[in-house]
Amino acid sequence: MATISDVARAAGVSPATVSRVFNGGRVTAERAERVRKAAADLGFSPNRVARSLRTQRASVIGLLVPDVENPFFASLARGVEDAARRTGLSVVLCNTDDDVEKERGYLGIALAEQMAGVIVAAASRTHTDLSALVARGMPVVAVDRRPRAAEVDAVTVDNQHGGEDxxxxxxxxxxxxxxxxxxxxGASTSEDRLAGYRAAMRDAGTPDEQTRACTRHGDFRAEGGHTAMRELLALPTPPDAVFVADSLMTVGALQALREAGIEPPGFGVLSFGDLPWASLVRPPLTTVELPSYDLGSSAAELLRDRLAGSGKPLQTVVLRTVLQARESTAGPVPSG
Structure with missing residues (x-):
């Protein structure tokens, strides 16, 4: 059975445009003709789909995350699903890969399919655009990452405080x-954790040029952590410890250290984010634990309240991190 997305692809338009054509919205005559022809060619039935959409509106929410393979987002998604199911909502999970265009496409589908609401971990602090959903009156909750200009409910972590700790x-x-x-x-979590690191180094009297030289941006994936760690080890004066602002990048950083014959705790390693095996490796890994499951469940509960007609002002819920000290940061090798 053809879907709105199939028709949109065949007509060269967005799913939202297809929805407008069959729901009396404003669309140019030329686009409307393309959409209707594509629908006829594909055997698309707008009446049947419209009935389906009315049902979905009351029961389906979208969840957009950058990477469900990341343990943090997997746990967050489980929190969303568990809380949503308790109130009869189903969850459609979308991976954006931190790609704003891919994210925009999924947001368009959420509108076209008339989902009940959306929970989104924004691909970009500055470029993620939720305005079309807000203008349509669709409840939206930003989770973990909040776009600067978005007037929506949000559930976040105090990332700057965690980075400073x-x-x-x-x-x-x-x-x-x-x-x-x-x-x-550009990702809010990246910038906030980096800001916490910089604040602590500045308070310790570390020159800004040293802090800049010892900073690298990765991609929240193991490969990015590996590349960044190799670059840091190649500095004229290499670091003696690393704060890695993501659990998957920590995996890559540890691999690079091992390839170089360097082991904690002589070289300190601290990971921001939970790793299920953090206490099992040798030496056990110091982590900043994130309330990932609680982030997801809190976001779903905020969305549920909006769907129930809550007239409260927009809310921002901020959860705290917990530092779990283990042996990977026991101290550097004594000089001399």
Missing amino acids: ATVHLLERGYRRIACITGPA
């Missing part, structure tokens, strides 16, 4: 040339 911990353990591998520039 992590760096202070490394300083207190005796490390001095501390590096930071953060995520993509």
Whole structure:
């Protein structure tokens, strides 16, 4: 059975345009003709789909995350699903791969399919655009990452405080040339964790040029952590510890250290984000634990309240991180 997305692809338009054609919205005559021809060629039945959409509106929400293979987002998605199911909602999961265009396409589908609402971990702080959903009156909750201009409910983590805690911990353990591998520039979580690192280094009297030299942006994937760690080890004066602002990038960083014959805790390693095996590796890995499941369940509960007609002002819920100290940051190798 052909779908709205199939018709949109055949007609060279967005799913939202197809929806407008069959629901009396404003569309140019030329586009409307293309859509109707594509629908006829594909055997698309707007009446049947419209009935389906009315049913979906009351029961289906969209969840957009950058990468469900990342343990953090997998746990977040489980929190969303568990909370949603308790109120009779089903969840459609979409991977955006931190791609704003891909994200825009999924948001368009959410509109065209008339989903009940959307929970989104924004691909970009500055370029993610939720305005079309807000204008249509669709409830939206930003989770983990919040776009700057979005007037929506949000559930976030105090990433800056967590980044500062992590760096202070490394300083207190005796490390001095501390590096930071953060995520993509423009992602709010990346920038906030980096800001916490910079604040702690500045308070410790570290020159800004050293902090800049010891900072790398990765891609929230293992390959990005591996590449960044190799670059840091190649510096004229390499770091003696690293704060990695994502669990998957930590995997890559550890691999690069092992390839170079470097082991914690002589070289300190601290990961932002949970790794299921963090306490099992040798030495056990120090982590900043994120309330990923609670982020997801809280976001679903906020969305549920909006769907129930909550007239409350927009809310931002901020959850805290917890530093779990283990042996990977026990202290540097004594000099001399």
